[in-house]
Amino acid sequence: MRGSHRRKDKRIWTPIFAVILAAAMIVPLFVRVRASQTPENDGSENGAVADPLYRNLPIEDGITINGQSVAGQTKEEARQFAQGIIDGRKNAVITLNDAMDNATTTVSAGNLGLIWTNEDMIDDIAHYGHGCNIIERYKDSKDLEKNGYDFTIGMDFDKEIISQFITMNCTAYDVAPVEGTITKENGVFTVNGSAAGHAVNIDTSTEKIYQALMNNWSGQDMTIDLNVETKEPKASPETLSHMTSILGSFTTYYATDNVERAANIANGCALINGTTVNPGEEFSVLDTITPFTAENGYELAGSYADNEIVNSFGGGICQVSTTLYNAVIRAELKITERNNHTMIVDYVDPSDDAAIAESAGMDMRFVNNLENPVYIEGITDGGAITFNIYGVETRAPGRVVSFESETLEEIPTEGTEVRTDATQPVGFVTSTPGHTGYKAQLWKVVSKDNLVVSKDIFNHSVYSMTPTIIRVGTAGTVTPELQNAINSKDLAAIQTAAENAKHGAASSEQAQAAAAAADDAYQAALADGQDTAAAADAAQAAAAAAANPDGNAVDGNAPGGTAPGSNALTGSAGTPSADGSAPVPGADAQTGDATAAPAEGAAGGDQTAQAGQADAQQAAAKAASDAYQAAIAAGQDEISALAAATAAGNAAVAQQ
Known part of the structure; x- marks a missing residue:
């Protein structure tokens, strides 16, 4: 009977154990099904959360971050708590000390490139004690009761940022060594003194700061000494000597x-x-x-x-x-x-x-x-x-x-x-x-x-x-003679043609100035009531003054030594035209053609006398112009041509 009772009890417990075992197997499946059906895992943008079932569950007792409890907080609250620790450390003041210059530079830890390296620990914190496996949850719970679990925030610093900060802010007090020099005076050398300097070693200081922050920093304000090195002159006074x-x-x-x-x-x-x-x-x-x-x-x-x-x-x-x-x-x-x-x-x-x-x-x-x-x-x-x-x-x-x-x-x-x-x-x-x-x-x-x-x-x-390189000035009038000489590339021909062109330009400018001055003087004299003879004399004087502002006659005569009624530049009557001829007062400065002097305002004289005088002046001007052109065509220089024009003009006047 007793044996039969045991067999009966065994038959009773066997289904119970089977039910428990089945439940242990079904519950995880049930949890996983629920997790897969939550909106956070439906493929939408919000489905990136890895722990949909327990992300809002309170964090288990015994869990700390950097020694501070976050029990009872949600996952997001724990994240904000950890971020607060990071922000606090970023605001910590780091003092960099230059002991040699007794100078300091301050900077926040955040400006030295502080970063949070293990943000994914928040997922581990939220998951801890809330796993799908019953046995795992039980084990985590017992571990927390006995020992607790502290999660440490991981941090790192950027060495490149540290180096840049030192370079820009900590080298202002560097002192360059004074190099010795020598001077030589009267054959004797003198050595001028040298002096040592000092400078922050950027590379070793960067490494020193990095190691101090990574290994010895509590997260609070901290002072770190820079590596400052002595810089000796390149040559000692003894070497210079x-x-x-x-x-x-x-x-x-x-x-x-x-x-x-x-x-x-x-x-x-x-x-x-x-x-x-x-x-x-x-x-x-x-x-x-x-x-x-x-x-x-x-x-x-x-x-x-x-x-x-x-x-x-x-x-x-x-x-x-x-x-x-x-x-x-x-x-x-x-x-x-x-x-x-x-x-x-x-x-x-x-x-x-x-x-x-x-x-x-x-x-x-x-x-x-x-x-x-x-x-x-x-x-x-x-x-x-x-x-x-x-x-x-x-x-x-x-x-x-x-x-x-x-x-x-x-x-x-x-x-x-x-x-x-x-x-x-x-x-x-x-x-x-x-x-x-x-x-x-x-x-x-x-x-x-x-x-x-x-x-x-x-x-x-x-x-x-x-x-051979010949450079020729062309600002002004380039005469055909000069252009032909340039084309020939003959230095002597270019020099001669350039000189002729220069004198021709000067004569033309003088002629135009003299013609304008003579015309103005002639008109002014007539308007003043003078007769044509007096007006012609006034025009001649004005032309002479304009052509020779220094008072020297071109033909070598003393100032004022030209014949009455002749031009100081050419010696002929009237003022010279642009081509070297000598038109009468009032003549066109470019062509030399005479125009009749106006009769209005003339004191005495009649139209016939004025016309006769104009004819005489025109004849003299034509004679001078013809002689000038003939001399130029014959190859004579400017001065010789002007002398010929002077003689011809004077001869024409004498014949009238």
Whole structure:
């Protein structure tokens, strides 16, 4: 019976356990079904929430964030609580201390790039103790009762932002070291003192701040010392005192009678003289001697421009850079920029030159690649410019450096190029001789105890061949004679035609001025009641004054020495026209045609007398004009043609 009872009890409990087990299996499925049917997981924008079932459930007891309880809060409330901790830390004041300068700089932690790195922990907090698995929930609950669970907010800082802040805000108190220099006066070197400086080390300070904030920061205000380092001068006074050896020297020569060019050479040399170049530093000739202005001591002198020699401020300065270049390469300093001239120069051999041009950005630069500073001495004296490079000699005794120029090819000059220049007046003519073109190279030769150790190509140069260049001014009237001469490219013909065109323009201007003055005086005299003879005399005097404002007669007569009634410019009656003839008062200044003098206002005389006088004046003017044109056609110059016109005009007057 007892055994039967046990079998009966067992049969009773077996279905009960089966029901419990089935329930344990069904409940999670039921929960998952409900979760899948919530609006938050229906594929809409709001379906991104991963914990729809428990996101509004209170957080379990025993859960803390950075040691502070968030039990009973919703997931969103816990998120806001954590964000408040982050915001509080972002507002913490970080003081960066420069102990050497006793200076501080403050910044908020947020401005050093503070970020929250584990925001997803809020999901874990909300999920904790609310899992779908009964066993897991039970375990979490027991763990919380016994130990609690603290979630720590993860943070990080941006090193790049920290570095930028230090650079912009913590380097103002940096003190650069004072580099020692030497000066040479009366052959004696003097060492000028140096002093150490200091500066914030940006890289090590960045790392120090980062590590302090990541490992030692409580989230409150904090002070961190910057790494400040002492900066020693590049050369000690002792080193400077030994800079007495000439490492390289070179001299070129120039003409002292070209005063402006000589002055520019002396000025550029003086601007470079006394410069100390420390190890690793680069020296620029352009940076040292510009701007090329009168205020900076320069004068107008000849220089190359577009294959011509033109006047510019600083003309001749390339001889300064060339001389320095040769001294520098003998000191074996590192050349970082050198350009040859477009055309060959006469003060050094091919490939020995170093051209500079501010407008073209052409410079001569070198770096002091030695372990000690070098001192540049520049001297100009009696048409010679010398540069000496002083330093500490470290090269082996008996070692000698020299340079040899080699011409590879010569290209003879040929042809003539004529350039018209509308900015220059007619009569302006310049000629720049053609230059032979060259291809050359420079060899560096190193000898030891009079034996050649090495010989290497040091540089290459190409100098342009240029034709003879004639520049002709064309501002004004370009006569057919001048245009034909330009087309011929013959310098002598161009010079003659330009001179003739210049005199012709001057005569035309004088003639027009004299004609206008004579006409005004003639009309004024008649209006004043004078007879035509008196009016003609007044016109003649006005014409003479206008044609010769300095009072000198063109024909060499003393002032006022021309015959009564004749023109001071031509000697003929009336005022000269634009073509060199001598029309009567009132005549057209361009054609020379006479117009009858007005009868109104004439005192005495009659129309017949006036007409006769006008005819006589017109005849004299025509004779003078014909003689002038004939002389010009015969190839006579302007003065000779005017003399012929004077004689013809006077003869015509005498015949009346």
